[in-house]
Amino acid sequence: MKVFESSCTFDYPWRSVSVANWRKYCAWNTQSTHVVAVDTLSRSVDVPTGILRTERLITCKQNVPRWLMKLVGSEVSYVREVSEVDPINQTVVMRSTNLTGSSLLSVQETVIYAPHPEAPMDKTLFTQDAQITAYGAFTRLCNTIEDWSVERFGQNAQKGRIGFEAVLEMSKKAFGDMKHDRVEEARTR
Amino acid sequence: MSASLAPECSEAKERYDTCFINWYSEKYLRGQTKPSKECEELFEIYKTCLNKALKEKGIYDMIEEARKTGPEIRATSKR
Known part of the structure; x- marks a missing residue:
């Protein structure tokens, strides 16, 4: 098993980031081209806590090297994602797992996504981790697959961050000054 | 918004997504967490189209299987 970890700060309040997160793979994100579709499978709000639970299916299409293609059989892969938004504690937690190629x-x-501890009103802390495990009888092959996957995961994560920055900036332009909106909202509470 | 894996569902998805994100930013994040009836109706239309496509593509069973094993964030008390 290999572990990929990364974190970064977005200079936007949590509220803005949590809204834009639903638009992460829209046309404004020109980086994450491996994500070709995002479909919502189910969604519900937990009554006492107000937690919004969403189940989505992410369709990915990416170039894989020929040796790996032979093993996985397809360029298209599906990922199931379950997310929870906690509006009181201001957190978004998203867990995902691959549906295709999961035997390999x-x-x-x-x-x-959570308010940044040092600037909770203005900044959002993003943390990401992934556990990547290849299954097979040949340790060397497993290691090769894991190494390739960790590297690709890192590349996609980097693209995702840059692409999401663009979505945040465009959202701010298109939907007004969200910071102002938040301040006003805090006053009326 | 992002596309649907089934092009024939894209229009229904677009209508639902727009409704959802408005509800999310205007109501939900302002403390009105009760789901929107209008959005739920649009979701039903989109979901009918999507589930048909998922079954045709053979993805539906894969999802059902994955639901049994996770990932679940925590056991919600709902239902």
């Missing part, structure tokens, strides 16, 4: 490779990812 397991990718378990957790992403958390």
Whole structure:
């Protein structure tokens, strides 16, 4: 098993980031081209806590090297993601797992968006980790698959961050000054 | 918004997504967490189209299988 970890700060309040997160793979994100579709499978609000639970299916299409293609059989892969938004504690937690190729490779990812501890009103801390495990009788082959997957995961994560920055910036332009909106909202509480 | 894996569902998805994100930013994050009836109706239309496509593509069973094993964030008390 290999572990990929990364974190970064977005200079936008949590509220803005949590809204834009639903638009992460829209046309404004020109980086994450491996994500070709995002479909919502189910969604519910937990009554006492107000936690919003969403189940989505992410369709990915990416170039894989020929040796790996022979093993996985397809360029298209599906990921199931379950997310929870906690509006009181201001967290978004998203867990995902691959549905395709899972007998060969397991990718378990957790992403958390939370107010940045040093600037909770203005900044959002993004943390991401993934556990990547290849299954097979040949240790060397497993290691090769895991190494390739960790590297690709890192590349996609980097693209995801840059792409999401663009979505945040465009959202701010298109939907007004969300910071102002938040301040006003805090006053009326 | 992002596309649907089934092009024939994209229009229904777009209508639902727009409704959802408005509800999310205007109501939900402002403390009105009660789901929107309008959005739920649009979701039903989108979901009918999507589930048909998922079954045709053979993805539906894969999802059902995955639901048994996770990932679940925590056991919610709902239902």
